[in-house]
Amino acid sequence: NDTLLTNSEFKYYFLDSFEKAGSYYPLPIIGKSSTTFIKSIFNAISNVFFKPFNFFEGSLLLTLASFENLLFFIFILFLLVKRKIQIANLNVLLFNLLFIFMLYTVIGLTIPVLGGLVRYRILGFLMLLISLLMIFDKKRIKNIIL
DSSP states (O other), X not given: OOOOOOOOSSTTOOGGGSOOOTTBOOOOOOOSSHHHHHHHHHHHHHHHHXXXXXXXXXXXHHHHHHHHHHHHHXXXXXXXXXXXXXXXXXXXXXXXXXXXXXXXXXXXXXXXXXXHHHHHTHHHHHHHHHHHXXXXXXXXXXXXXX
């Protein structure tokens, strides 16, 4: 019957009274108005896309995840600069992008640890790579590879 002491603003929320992980980061707070809700969604999605992005702090695994982010952004820039956009199936592309948006929103609003964030975004990462490869001309890719 002992009460947990907490500094939370929510009633009956006691998880913040425990010791936090080393790679903990604060989650975006969902407000009561629609503008703060939309702002927290965009903040959550940017957290999923850009975290972790520190190369010299943290453990070796966080450094490797940072290099993964860097290589992913270099790959996106390479595709945008060197390829011609040609959308073959718009319905599949829109489904993939909506799925990625919803998945990254849920991950960004609920996962406060970088290790979990890196682990759970893998499915969206693969869907995004498939979507990027779908929208570019395959004939030009064959000519460059061969």
